[in-house]
Amino acid sequence: MRVMTTLSLAMWRGFVREKMALFFIILFPLMFLFLFGGLLSDPTQSRSTLVQVGEVQLLDRLPPESEEAFTDAFEVEHTTDLAAAVQQVRKGDADAALQQDGDELLLHFSQADQVTAATVRGTIFSFVQGANVAATDEPPAYSLTMQQVEDESLEPIQYLTPGLLGWAIAMSATFGAALTLVEWRRSKLLRRLRLAPVPTGSLVSARILVTLGIALLQLVVFVGLAMAVFGLQLTGSWWMAIPLVASGTLAFMAIGLLAGSVSKTSEGASGLANIVILPMAFLSGSFIPLDAAPEWLRSVSTIFPLRYLNEGMLDVMVRGQVASAALLPIAVLLGFALVVGAVATRVFRWEAD
Amino acid sequence: MGEHVIEVNDLCKRYGNLRAVDGVSFEVQQGEFFGILGPNGAGKTTTLEIIEGLRESDGGSVQLLGQPPWPRNQSLLPRIGVQLQATAFFERLTAREQIHTFAALYDVPAAAGDALLERVGLTEHAGTRTEKLSGGQKQRLSIACTLVHEPEVVFLDEPTAALDPQARRNLWDLLSTLNDSGRTVVLTTHYMDEAESLCDRVAIMDHGRLLALDTPAVLVRDLGAATQIGVAADGLDTADFAAIGGVEQMRHNGDTMVLSTREPARVLSALAERDALADVHVRGADLEDVFLHLTGREYRA
Numbered sequence: 001m002r003v004m005t006t007l008s009l010a011m012w013r014g015f016v017r018e019k020m021a022l023f024f025i026i027l028f029p030l031m032f033l034f035l036f037g038g039l040l041s042d043p044t045q046s047r048s049t050l051v052q053v054g055e056v057q058l059l060d061r062l063p064p065e066s067e068e069a070f071t072d073a074f075e076v077e078h079t080t081d082l083a084a085a086v087q088q089v090r091k092g093d094a095d096a097a098l099q100q101d102g103d104e105l106l107l108h109f110s111q112a113d114q115v116t117a118a119t120v121r122g123t124i125f126s127f128v129q130g131a132n133v134a135a136t137d138e139p140p141a142y143s144l145t146m147q148q149v150e151d152e153s154l155e156p157i158q159y160l161t162p163g164l165l166g167w168a169i170a171m172s173a174t175f176g177a178a179l180t181l182v183e184w185r186r187s188k189l190l191r192r193l194r195l196a197p198v199p200t201g202s203l204v205s206a207r208i209l210v211t212l213g214i215a216l217l218q219l220v221v222f223v224g225l226a227m228a229v230f231g232l233q234l235t236g237s238w239w240m241a242i243p244l245v246a247s248g249t250l251a252f253m254a255i256g257l258l259a260g261s262v263s264k265t266s267e268g269a270s271g272l273a274n275i276v277i278l279p280m281a282f283l284s285g286s287f288i289p290l291d292a293a294p295e296w297l298r299s300v301s302t303i304f305p306l307r308y309l310n311e312g313m314l315d316v317m318v319r320g321q322v323a324s325a326a327l328l329p330i331a332v333l334l335g336f337a338l339v340v341g342a343v344a345t346r347v348f349r350w351e352a353d
Numbered sequence: 354m355g356e357h358v359i360e361v362n363d364l365c366k367r368y369g370n371l372r373a374v375d376g377v378s379f380e381v382q383q384g385e386f387f388g389i390l391g392p393n394g395a396g397k398t399t400t401l402e403i404i405e406g407l408r409e410s411d412g413g414s415v416q417l418l419g420q421p422p423w424p425r426n427q428s429l430l431p432r433i434g435v436q437l438q439a440t441a442f443f444e445r446l447t448a449r450e451q452i453h454t455f456a457a458l459y460d461v462p463a464a465a466g467d468a469l470l471e472r473v474g475l476t477e478h479a480g481t482r483t484e485k486l487s488g489g490q491k492q493r494l495s496i497a498c499t500l501v502h503e504p505e506v507v508f509l510d511e512p513t514a515a516l517d518p519q520a521r522r523n524l525w526d527l528l529s530t531l532n533d534s535g536r537t538v539v540l541t542t543h544y545m546d547e548a549e550s551l552c553d554r555v556a557i558m559d560h561g562r563l564l565a566l567d568t569p570a571v572l573v574r575d576l577g578a579a580t581q582i583g584v585a586a587d588g589l590d591t592a593d594f595a596a597i598g599g600v601e602q603m604r605h606n607g608d609t610m611v612l613s614t615r616e617p618a619r620v621l622s623a624l625a626e627r628d629a630l631a632d633v634h635v636r637g638a639d640l641e642d643v644f645l646h647l648t649g650r651e652y653r654a
């Protein structure tokens with residue numbers, strides 16, 4: 001026990017005194033959080049620009065309740081020059097131009113940005129329909145109420161935090177294990193420990209303990225800052241993120257152990273870890289949500305442990321799933337750790353030659 | 354346990370076609386300072402690593418403290434101390450933290466570590482990170498970490514290899530005290546002078562084979578080599594030098610006349626009578642001459 005505590009303390013000190021590692025493991029992923037969080041939460045991004053050409057009764061005589069909804073969706077500019085307005089739309093300076101000719105409304109839009117075009121068309125159409133119904137003076141035949149399934153405050157930060165946290169944990173566990181192994185073998189510290197009455201189990205346990213500590217530190221810093229700065233709101237079973245992070249850490253330690261076992265130099269080990277982790281982070285939805293990804297990509301992503309960590313954390317931290325939703329991802333991660341860990345043990349070498 | 358701390362019998366180790374260790378046998382007694390001397394690639398380190406239990410031999414037997422060291426023998430490990438060629442430390446720990454860590458790994462009190470820091474003269478650098486220590490200081494710390502659990506046998510693999518001459522001699526002072534309390538020390542080195550000044554007995558190795566084994570003094574004496582006496586060449590005429598009794602050979606070496614003799618006392622007193630001792634220097638045979646004699650080639654570390 002004293003041996004394991006001593007080794008853990010020595011490793012922990014070695015970690016917190018390495019400024020570069022602290023930067024890469026804590027600050028670097030946080031920079032992404034601030035970058036993406038800042039970019040995507042810009043509220044003016046969701047409003048479209050509409051150019052009103054001359055008089056348009058639909059817009060000028062909106063009932064008060066519709067007017068509020070309209071200004072939420074559109075920023076309106078006024079002009080009398082139709083040609084100039086169409087030119088603006090063509091160049092992308094405005095999203096659409098609207099003119100009225102008698103009872104007919106004419107909407108000019110550009111297909112260059114298909115999503116915006118569809119939104120503008122749909123929104124204007126619904127206002128026209130609303131005005132038509134109002135003009136008949138009869139109650140509408142159907143009414144529609146909309147209810148979002150997630151927490152109402154589902155902002156980009158809700159998706160970003162678990163994904164980026166998953167990436168940060170994958171990085172630190174993999175690189176930590178791989179580089180420590182290669183460096184200790186190179187400096188002969190591994191040999192020195194083999195010549196001391198140190199059980200291999202204590203050495204491995206100490207490394208696991210320290211890596212888990214680092215991962216939990218990442219969890220606290222990440223979630224804490226996302227809540228304080230960007231208003232991240234956690235859902236009921238968020239605490240299941242702790243066993244998720246722990247089992248994810250074990251899975252990525254196993255990858256790092258394998259990379260460190262087959263590499264001779266630190267450069268080789270970090271290169272190998274990068275080749276594995278970076279594509280995995282992209283394909284597992286750490287940077288971009290997988291919901292928008294094509295079907296084949298989503299199928300491919302099921303082979304990556306990071307996907308299970310990300311999805312598991314999304315489920316319990318922001319999607320409001322019950323605690324048991326995390327059990328399957330945890331089982332997959334632990335199974336992965338076991339299999340890769342067993343392979344790493346087979347190729348593990350104490351000595352460089 | 355017998356009287357021998359280490360017994361090596363017909364040890365062999367092969368790497369492909371290379372016979373790294375080729376039929377080496379020797380014993381080391383308790384309290385002895387034992388040296389394994391030879392140029393790089395002679396098989397010293399491989400021999401040491403097999404005795405320590407780091408490698409398995411291909412043939413022959415090794416007994417360390419009466420037990421086989423291979424495979425990893427947990428009951429032997431607390432009784433031996435190994436100092437490695439590279440200084441193997443935990444990253445970014447201070448000197449004190451390093452030795453306290455090693456003390457804990459061997460389950461001895463931290464105070465033992467502090468006492469050793471004092472003994473190797475590192476107390477004032479106790480708060481310095483190991484990366485910032487000089488080569489000599491690192492080596493002292495490494496030796497302190499090796500001794501922290503008071504091992505019965507200490508292995509030192511080329512402890513002075515990377516040091517400058519000054520630091521090397523400073524370290525000798527420390528190393529020469531290691532077997533004071535009956536501890537056995539085994540040292541490998543490729544420095545002849547180091548083996549000569551530190552070791553009770555020296556094993557000379559080359560190409561994996563053990564060429565000679567004895568005390569440095571006996572090894573040199575058995576060589577029966579002549580003593581070289583040099584004096585200023587203008588002290589006497591050449592004919593007068595030749596007339597001195599006991600001189601076997603003489604040659605000019607610049608301004609110096611070098612006389613070879615097996616009777617240095619007789620030659621020196623004859624030179625003194627003739628008042629011809631200006632710039633005198635006397636050089637006896639040393640282990641380099643022994644190596645030259647054994648291998649027929651100049652010693653190249």
